[in-house]
Amino acid sequence: MQAFLEFRDISKAYPGVKALQSVSFAVPKGSVHGLIGENGAGKSTLIRILSGDAAANTGEIRIGGEVQHYASTRDAYHAGVAVVHQELQLVPELTVAENLRLGRFPASGGVINFRHMFDDVGAKLRDIGIETDPREKVARLSIGERQMIEIAKAVMIDARVIALDEPTSSLSSRESEILFKLIERLKAEGKIILYISHRLDEIFRLCDGCTVLRDGKLAAHHESLKEVSRDQLVAEMVGREIADIWGWRPRDLGEPRLVVDHLAGERLKHPASFAARSGEIVGFFGLVGAGRSELMRLIYGADPARQGKVSIDGEETPLGDPRKSIRNGIVLCPEDRKFDGIVQGRSVAENITISSSRHYSPGGLLNFRKEAETAENFIKSMRIRTPSRRQDIVNLSGGNQQKVILARWLSEPDVKVLIVDEPTRGIDVGAKAEIYETLYQLAEKGLAIVVVSSELPEVMGISDRVIVMCEGHIRAEFTRADFSERKLLAAALPDRKVEPAARVVQ
Amino acid sequence: MTQSLKRILLGDWGLVVLFIVAMLVVSLLVPNFMTQRNMLGLLQSVVTIGIVACTMMFCLASRDFDLSVGSIVAFTGMVAVMASNATGSILLGLLAALACGTFVGFLNGTVIAKLKINALITTLATMQIVRGLALISSDGRAVGINDPGFYQLALSRFLGVPTPIWVMAVAFAIFGFLLNRTVFGRNTLAIGGNPEASRLAGVNVDWMRIWIFTLQGLVCAVAGILLASRITSGQPNAAIGLELAVISACVLGGVSLAGGRAAMTGVIVGVLIIGVAENVMNLLNIQAFYQYVVRGVILLIAVLLDNLRSRALGRRG
Numbered sequence: 001m002q003a004f005l006e007f008r009d010i011s012k013a014y015p016g017v018k019a020l021q022s023v024s025f026a027v028p029k030g031s032v033h034g035l036i037g038e039n040g041a042g043k044s045t046l047i048r049i050l051s052g053d054a055a056a057n058t059g060e061i062r063i064g065g066e067v068q069h070y071a072s073t074r075d076a077y078h079a080g081v082a083v084v085h086q087e088l089q090l091v092p093e094l095t096v097a098e099n100l101r102l103g104r105f106p107a108s109g110g111v112i113n114f115r116h117m118f119d120d121v122g123a124k125l126r127d128i129g130i131e132t133d134p135r136e137k138v139a140r141l142s143i144g145e146r147q148m149i150e151i152a153k154a155v156m157i158d159a160r161v162i163a164l165d166e167p168t169s170s171l172s173s174r175e176s177e178i179l180f181k182l183i184e185r186l187k188a189e190g191k192i193i194l195y196i197s198h199r200l201d202e203i204f205r206l207c208d209g210c211t212v213l214r215d216g217k218l219a220a221h222h223e224s225l226k227e228v229s230r231d232q233l234v235a236e237m238v239g240r241e242i243a244d245i246w247g248w249r250p251r252d253l254g255e256p257r258l259v260v261d262h263l264a265g266e267r268l269k270h271p272a273s274f275a276a277r278s279g280e281i282v283g284f285f286g287l288v289g290a291g292r293s294e295l296m297r298l299i300y301g302a303d304p305a306r307q308g309k310v311s312i313d314g315e316e317t318p319l320g321d322p323r324k325s326i327r328n329g330i331v332l333c334p335e336d337r338k339f340d341g342i343v344q345g346r347s348v349a350e351n352i353t354i355s356s357s358r359h360y361s362p363g364g365l366l367n368f369r370k371e372a373e374t375a376e377n378f379i380k381s382m383r384i385r386t387p388s389r390r391q392d393i394v395n396l397s398g399g400n401q402q403k404v405i406l407a408r409w410l411s412e413p414d415v416k417v418l419i420v421d422e423p424t425r426g427i428d429v430g431a432k433a434e435i436y437e438t439l440y441q442l443a444e445k446g447l448a449i450v451v452v453s454s455e456l457p458e459v460m461g462i463s464d465r466v467i468v469m470c471e472g473h474i475r476a477e478f479t480r481a482d483f484s485e486r487k488l489l490a491a492a493l494p495d496r497k498v499e500p501a502a503r504v505v506q
Numbered sequence: 507m508t509q510s511l512k513r514i515l516l517g518d519w520g521l522v523v524l525f526i527v528a529m530l531v532v533s534l535l536v537p538n539f540m541t542q543r544n545m546l547g548l549l550q551s552v553v554t555i556g557i558v559a560c561t562m563m564f565c566l567a568s569r570d571f572d573l574s575v576g577s578i579v580a581f582t583g584m585v586a587v588m589a590s591n592a593t594g595s596i597l598l599g600l601l602a603a604l605a606c607g608t609f610v611g612f613l614n615g616t617v618i619a620k621l622k623i624n625a626l627i628t629t630l631a632t633m634q635i636v637r638g639l640a641l642i643s644s645d646g647r648a649v650g651i652n653d654p655g656f657y658q659l660a661l662s663r664f665l666g667v668p669t670p671i672w673v674m675a676v677a678f679a680i681f682g683f684l685l686n687r688t689v690f691g692r693n694t695l696a697i698g699g700n701p702e703a704s705r706l707a708g709v710n711v712d713w714m715r716i717w718i719f720t721l722q723g724l725v726c727a728v729a730g731i732l733l734a735s736r737i738t739s740g741q742p743n744a745a746i747g748l749e750l751a752v753i754s755a756c757v758l759g760g761v762s763l764a765g766g767r768a769a770m771t772g773v774i775v776g777v778l779i780i781g782v783a784e785n786v787m788n789l790l791n792i793q794a795f796y797q798y799v800v801r802g803v804i805l806l807i808a809v810l811l812d813n814l815r816s817r818a819l820g821r822r823g
Contacts, residue, residue, distance in 0.1 A: 346696060354693075
């Protein structure tokens with residue numbers, strides 16, 4: 001094997017954290033290499049060092065045998081390194097073509113030749129299998145389409161090393177397929193693709209080799225994945241065996257707690273109705289854009305409803321006001337943790353108690369002792385990994401942020417219905433199992449739980465019943481005995497002729 | 507050595523430490539600085555900025571902005587004087603001023619929260635409307651105070667310290683308490699940190715914003731009354747540019763314009779820095795024109811320091 005991209009003895013420390021400790025591995029030319037590990041294992045840090053966004057304390061990166069000394073992302077870019085981050089970096093008010101040519105507009109004397117630009121970019125996009133109109137504003141694209149544009153950007157600057165950070169987390173199956181084809185093509189052209197993902201099936205499908213990081217150290221390095229099993233990778237990631245990460249167990253179901261009756265709003269035109277019983281976990285499956293999150297936001301009152309009713313334990317609850325919903329016992333862990341969930345710049349404790357502190361704050365005066373006690377209890381019981389309750393929440397990993405949001409609602413004394421939208425998006429295996437366990441315990445306490453998930457194995461693994469949505473309609477319903485990946489997926493796909501994606505059917 | 511120096515300067519108390527060092531240096535170098543008389547004068551000079559900074563801190567911390575404070579201060583000063591003159595009762599005059607200030611603040615808050623109009627634009631509009639009202643009501647001229655009792659508001663002393671300074675100190679205490687110890691303060695910072703997440707977590711964001719702006723109006727009225735008393739008249743052109751001085755003081759004190767971060771001690775230090783800089787330049791007989799330059803430079807340095815501090819805290823991926 002001829003190494004082309006080499007990490008040698010890379011270490012990086014932040015105040016209080018050793019993010020990377022002496023990590024070394026090499027990747028040959030023309031290969032797709034997986035980089036996996038739990039959140040906080042050091043993947044992001046490694047990518048930031050590769051992209052020049054952070055400097056390593058020790059060690060060096062070699063590309064094609066040359067030691068790279070870059071001081072900025074610009075240097076890395078010139079060295080042929082492109083990183084596609086989970087958070088997209090496009091200018092929403094510009095067109096697709098403008099975004100792709102930003103900084104390199106085809107211009108003469110400062111005047112942009114738009115026709116040339118649109119034609120050229122359009123041709124290149126079609127060439128790599130993307131059908132998006134280059135004249136379209138990025139703001140009008142779906143998240144999945146934006147992700148594809150971001151990847152196209154990396155391809156179009158002719159990078160030698162392309163790192164993709166969780167590229168499929170917001171892609172539909174069809175879009176993922178286009179991406180996978182593109183990756184195969186780039187590989188054939190001799191590029192190196194560093195593929196970071198929590199989806200092990202994708203790793204097995206795409207990657208030649210794979211590196212596992214754990215707690216900032218190299219846990220395993222596989223040059224080939226032929227002899228490696230999924231269980232082995234999981235074990236290497238968590239450092240322990242996880243037999244069944246779902247851990248579902250039967251429960252007694254009670255009376256209907258949540259009844260949604262012909263609910264519709266601005267972004268969910270077709271009225272939706274369903275019910276969830278006490279102790280039941282109802283999964284909502286569908287493709288991105290099927291209307292699941294929109295329905296949940298209507299139930300919680302995050303968006304105003306146009307028609308319909310929501311009742312809890314037989315009593316109708318007011319719509320359109322999250323405060324009233326909380327007081328009536330409905331709570332929501334939103335899909336987009338960063339924008340709708342965590343309060344950036346504030347502590348873990350404040351994020352946990354933001355809603356429930358009103359119960360022990362007579363006359364609006366904070367009770368610091370009670371607040372600290374509540375926060376400490378949840379940090380312990382939910383195993384939230386944080387140096388202290390005073391830590392700014394943005395410094396926590398995604399899984400731990402999700403636990404904080406769950407803790408926020410568990411600290412409310414009288415929750416009846418818990419809605420969790422994408423409970424484990426971007427979350428590592430270990431934290432996933434802990435979050436599922438929390439959901440089971442809550443269901444056992446008699447809550448009705450609604451889980452929205454785009455991960456078919458997850459929604460089948462944890463739900464008692466699954467409702468499938470497609471293009472804004474409730475399409476089908478399955479009880480646990482009837483679960484099958486083919487049936488659920490068939491109900492979720494708008495166009496029956498589309499083949500189910502390989503990543504969900506193993 | 508340089509490491510520990512860096513740690514002190516970029517730590518939470520960096521600004522306070524710098525301020526104390528600057529005070530020591532100034533008191534050694536500038537004659538007449540560390541006298542009781544000069545100190546009281548210095549504090550008197552920052553009363554308006556200091557009082558208004560209390561609520562501006564809440565405004566900025568919740569990711570809003572208020573440009574109308576200078577106008578409200580001038581307008582409520584006018585109202586206090588004219589209503590006192592008209593009714594013959596200082597108390598009625600003061601109440602009228604407080605009511606007017608509160609009303610303008612409430613209007614700001616309602617337009618911003620309910621009609622969803624950007625705070626910058628809304629208060630830019632009310633800044634001009636209210637200044638216009640102040641000019642219209644007095645026909646553009648200063649209005650003298652009839653009842654000399656009105657002067658006593660600014661002239662009277664308690665324990666040898668002028669009343670306005672006490673008012674400022676009390677405002678610092680009240681709003682410091684409000685920020686750190688109450689749900690109101692907590693929610694203000696939460697809204698600044700992430701308004702949408704706060705709303706979904708059950709914070710009544712609209713209600714909070716209306717209250718913050720209403721308080722801002724009320725506090726401006728207090729400052730306006732004290733200012734009118736000190737300058738012994740209602741001046742329609744008073745407090746021009748106050749909004750910028752107040753925002754500077756807040757930013758100097760580490761209040762983040764992006765919201766979510768604020769501390770009363772920081773704001774107090776910010777206010778004092780502005781006061782000291784002006785005072786020292788006066789004592790050294792430096793022409794007033796230079797003061798603008800110095801103020802701007804101080805602001806830039808403070809922001810730079812803040813930037814270095816956030817970077818030192820480090821971002822983790």
